[in-house]
Every structure is written in C-alpha cells, then in structure tokens.
Amino acid sequence: MSLGEFDLIDRFFKRPVRQAVLGVGDDCALLQPAPGTQMAISCDMLIEGQHFFADVDPAKLGHKALAVNLSDLAACGAKPLAFTLALALPHADEAWLAAFARGLFALADAHNCELIGGDTTRGPLNICITVFGEVPVVDGRSQALLRSGARPGDDLYASGTLGDARLALLALQGQLDVPGEALQVARVRLEQPTPRVALGLALRGIASAAIDLSDGLLGDLGHVLTASGCGATVDTAAAAGLLRGDLARHLGAEQRLSLVLAGGDDYELLFTAPESARAAVQGASQMADTPVARIGRIDAGTGLRLIDAEGRPVSGHFASFDHFA
C-alpha cells in the first residue's frame, strides 16, 4: 500500500508537542529556550550499508538513529529537548514505518525529547536527525562540556563498556568467531546503544572535557587532545578491562585491546577531570547509575602514549574509523 507524504507524517510522526511552542505541521517548528540557557545542536546521518545492515529490525534502527544524536548531547552535558527527523525511503512501507516510529519514540519519550519537525522523501534509505538540548549558563559561563577543556595532569575516564559493538559487527560480517550467546549480548550494544545522557548531565561542572565514543577510543581521544593542545598516556591494562568479561574470554589479548582502543560505535563518554575531582566523578557515576573507569592521564606537550600495567610502552597500530579513509 502506498501512502502520501502528508498522510505518512500525520500517521506515524505527528504528535502533540509538550515543551515546544510549535511542532510538526508548519513551515518551521518553534522552540523557546529557557532564559539563561544555550541551545546545543547536533546532527547525524545514518545510511544503509554504512551504519546499519539492510535487514536490521526497524524498531532498533529507530532507537539507534536517535541514540547516536542523544549521545552527542550527552557529551556536551546538554539536556535533550527536541529533534527533527528527515527520512528518505525507497517506498512507504507501513509495517516498517510503524516499527521505526515505535523504536524512535520509545527512546525519545524516555528522554523527554520530542519530535518537532522534519522531512520525508523518496530515495535510498537515509535517516538524518538533528537534536536540540539545553545547557545552562551560570555566572556568565556556559556549563557545556567541550573537547577543548582537558589540561595536563587531568585524569582520563571512559564510561560503560567498550568494543562490544565492533565485536558484534565483526562477528556478523564473519570476520570473528564468537559463540551465539556472546554475539547476542554484543549485538544489543551495536543495534541499541545507550546514550549516556544522565552521566553527561551529572558531569557538568566536574569534567574538564568530554567527547562521545563513536569513532573509537584512540581516534576520539585524538580529537580531545587536538582541541585541548595536550598529549595523553593511556593505560592499556585499564582500557582492556572495559571490554565485557563475557565477551573478552572468547578473544586473545591483542584482539581485546584492538576492540577497546579502535572499536567504534560504542556511544560511551570519554572525559577528563582534575585529580582533585575523583570523588566528584565517582559521585556523578553513581548519580547517573553508569560505571566509569580511569584509564589514563592528560600530559603536557603532544602525542598519545600507550603503556602496560607496569608503565612500559605498548606499541601497535590501532586504526580509528573514518568513512572516507
């Protein structure tokens, strides 16, 4: 059955707005930011073959498309407010759209983040979400967590677990052999990542810099170091501990480290904080109910050093993810 463009929007995506001044259905949506706040804005485009498999469950795809955007708000310490959705579809498949909308709105509702506008068109499947969040300005200073705030001597932390999404991808591509049970665990992380919104909010005023882990730990850490003009030392033993134990036991030491350092698609937070804030970081972790682990420190000068548990240098090539490399 074929649906018209406007029926499609009305039927699957138009819902009354609660916080926005005006939602779906006019030339523009209208948002009225609270006085004394800044608006954080991020945008991610997901494409079949690049970011998901053609046969992915559309409900999971709806979740992931919003999750990767909420993860950017989390990395900025922004409270989710609203999002727009642009959707190119090869055809208007009602069952697919219903499931996609269900997955999308379940996550949106969990974060009180409402759909305020967008576009639909015919074309190769493409999902582009732009998300809007709120960051307070206190005493004239933005509370946003930026990539540029890391300072020499700061501790380096990562949240949650790393490498499981890439492990699932490699296993699904037949490049890695893991038991079905382990694959199922990892696949949830690949297909339905958890944006660390609560942690990002809890780290306001505590973390000195933050980024979300989408391209892999080393690559994303590199962005922080470039923006902050610093170097870093990563404790590979601590980092390797970030791979889930039930997955790690199926892998060799080098595979484990490679997945953690260059995995990508983790959507955890990588952040820095002064040594004096260790108790505050643990408090934020508990408040957000999200584990965090200290995996290194920020150095003066530049460059990224990997060390083992005894402080000896570790060498190895751990490529990060680049869509055009």
Next chain:
Amino acid sequence: MSLGEFDLIDRFFKRPVRQAVLGVGDDCALLQPAPGTQMAISCDMLIEGQHFFADVDPAKLGHKALAVNLSDLAACGAKPLAFTLALALPHADEAWLAAFARGLFALADAHNCELIGGDTTRGPLNICITVFGEVPVVDGRSQALLRSGARPGDDLYASGTLGDARLALLALQGQLDVPGEALQVARVRLEQPTPRVALGLALRGIASAAIDLSDGLLGDLGHVLTASGCGATVDTAAAAGLLRGDLARHLGAEQRLSLVLAGGDDYELLFTAPESARAAVQGASQMADTPVARIGRIDAGTGLRLIDAEGRPVSGHFASFDHFA
C-alpha cells in the same frame, strides 16, 4: 584523490563562527538565542533524481539546498541565524565539494546565516540541511507567521513569479517545448531559487498566515486552509499573471494556469492579510523589493474555488506534488 572525513570537513566546511557560541568541531554546536526570542527550525532533505539532476552544477546545488530551507524561515517570518549540513557522498570529489561549498556559502553569507555543524558520510548523494532562525516575541505574542492564521475575508497574495521552475523541469525532461532562451530564464529559477527572507521579515505583524510555495499553489494553499479552518476563492486570471511574460507567450492558456497553480518548487511566499492591511502589504513588498500580487480571498466554510476574471467558476484538475503519491 581521497580525503579523510575530518580533512573534508576542515577543508571545505569549517569556518570561524561570528554569532554562534560554538561552531563546527565539537560534539554539539552552541547557539545562544537573544532574550525574548523564539527559535524557528526547519529541515529539508534533497536527493539526486528526486530534487535535482545527477549532472547539476554543484555550486547551484549548494545554493538550492540552503535556499529551500531559508524559504521555510521566510514563510515563518524568521531571521536566519545558522544551519547544520549533513552530506552523504558516493565519494569525496574535491572539485565537486569546492563548488558545492562555494554556492552554499555565497547564499549563507548573503543572509548572515552560518554553518555550525553537521555530518559527512559515504552513501548515495543526499543533502540534509536544518536551519535556525529567530522570531521575536512582543508583549508575550510570537511574531511568527503561521499557516493557521488566515481568517474569512482576508486577501490572498503570492510573491514573485510562479510556474517557471516547473516549466524548466518539464522542458529539461523533454515534456514541454520552449525556446532555449526562455528555458535559460526558467532554469535559473529551478536551480537557484530566491528565498523570500526579506519579505517574510517585512510581513511580520501584517500577514495573518503564510507558507512557502514548494509543492504548488493549490497544494500549499490547501495546507493553509486546513490549518486555518477556512476556504478560499482563487482568481485564476490574477494567478495566471504570475507566470513570467517571456515564458507565458510560449504556452497555451491551460498550460499557463496549470504551471502556476500546480507548478511546485517556486519558493515564493503565499500569504494572507486582512483587507485593511492592503497598504501595509504594499509597503512590505516595497521594503523587501519583492513584488506581490493579490490573487484571491479567504472564505468562511471550507473548500477551494477557482474563478475567472468575470467571477465564473473554473473547473480543472491541477495536481499538487507529493513524493509518495
């Protein structure tokens, strides 16, 4: 030559921001709306084969991708502030990107609208822009022009010229035979539409409702009537006068009317205003240096009536544009 994703952004799209708090290069951009304003947000996705030909000049495509978004701000009476750009590219072609960025930024600079973030990925060519504008709130009332404000007795107006973009499309597809010179004129309108931003701003506090003409006059008028709960009468003689004279003389009467009423892709403004505001509308037109023509009136009740210069009913089927029809 192949460029990495981050090189690509740095090289073609990263520019210092002037108005935003933070632009391209972090997890989120940051905007700080002026006190007492609302943020107008719109989003359009352009796809090869649906919205432009594969061989279109990339500079013109850069212009059009932003123009159609600015047109939504114009229809809302919003002042452009910033935009995000998500771009899926089959490959990173430097010459193509340089030309695309040139066309994009030329229009952006003309409207003081800055690029603050986005995404690039490999995939079938797809351009998704989300645009942000500012609308003042005066005495607690938003100055945004909405589709829902038309009232019985209001005059109905359209800006500029209509039908030329569709004429160019039909001629390029070989469905209509027009001389090369006329085609060139029309083709500029198809490929480089002018968003009526100045007119939208000038109509604040004057127009009762507005929409931008992207799907065709009758289709877009239908959206206004549905949102406003009104009907309308369109003077087809006045409407037919909106086709440029140098194009009209190559066409029959029925073709002219069809192009004007159902052409699409015009990016002019369709708006309503009380009869008492006729002088104010002409003043806004002059201030914005944009011609406007009165082409009908809003009626009580529902339904859309077409009449000729003598007020007699005109019948005919003028289909609007729907990506999924």
